[in-house]
Amino acid sequence: MSELEAKSVVERSGVLVTGEVKGEVVALDLQNGCCYGMNRTASRIWQMLDGPKTVELICTALVADFEVDSETCEREVISLLEELRAEGLVSVRAPAMKTS
Numbered sequence: 306m307s308e309l310e311a312k313s314v315v316e317r318s319g320v321l322v323t324g325e326v327k328g329e330v331v332a333l334d335l336q337n338g339c340c341y342g343m344n345r346t347a348s349r350i351w352q353m354l355d356g357p358k359t360v361e362l363i364c365t366a367l368v369a370d371f372e373v374d375s376e377t378c379e380r381e382v383i384s385l386l387e388e389l390r391a392e393g394l395v396s397v398r399a400p401a402m403k404t405s
Contacts, residue, residue: 309360309383309390312400316357319393323351332394341394346371347385354395360386 309315321332321341330348332341343351349370353363364378373381389395 309386309397310400311359311361311364311379313360314357314398314400315354315360315363315386315395316398317351317354317394318396321394334394339392341392346381350382350385357398359400 319334320336321334323330323332325331325348328348329345330343330351332343332351333339334341346367349367350363353366360379360382364375364382367373367378367382368375371378386395386397390397
């Protein structure tokens, strides 16, 4: 399993039933019966993961939306994404290699 970094590509994995309650995402994993509640920031990240995104792109959007500096944002986003990955809710791909 690769370590997450700014250029890592992250996307939702698995089949979840999701809904929104008072502006926050609630997700139910039908396979394992677990229910997940996400705060406002985690909900925003989850919404952005409607398709593959880099950590860098997620952080750029969050820095614009919230009062947070880029270094803190990246550290916190990576921490959350690692938790989501441990639960099997997201998958991570290594950064795309650039070709000349």
